[in-house]
Amino acid sequence: MSARTDVEATQNQLSSGITADTLRETLIHKLEATHVDIVDLSGGCGQMFEAIIVSPAFAKKTTLMRHRLVNNTLKEEIAAIHAWTPKCFTPEEWEKKKGGA
Template sequence: MVALQQVEAMIKSKLPDAKVQVQDLTGGGDHLQAVVVSSEFEGKTLVKQHQMVYSAVKEAMDSEAIHALALKTYTPSEWEKANQVA
């Protein structure tokens, strides 16, 4: 099990400009969801964006401190569009 703040810090260590929201999906601390917004995702495919985040948490996943991590990644402009109130 890993603290949500630790996961956020791991992601920010690789993507310093990132805005990160981490949720525990099961209450057990090992099935997580992260929303990551970073300008470093500009021009990259969704797969590449996810690979960038997974590389940041690789050690925790390898040790099974994180069993599953669902990701939602956005560039800042995509995040703004996704959160516009109609």
């Protein structure tokens, strides 16, 4: 059983202003992401997100460098949520992954 009620979850999301859509828009705008898929794993309260981010900005960067880039881009948003798990790909890596390779 969840410690939070639906009302508490909604109030938390409204007060932080952070949603999958706001995160997606920020990543598209600031990282020129070509594909962003964000899932709210917290049941709608906006406290736990998992993301697939595809951006040419990740080219020639290690996984750690990619995560740092994303985390710096979403610094304020990440400070207001409980958990954030990004998976970062270049457009070429994403096409290969989608192709089943």
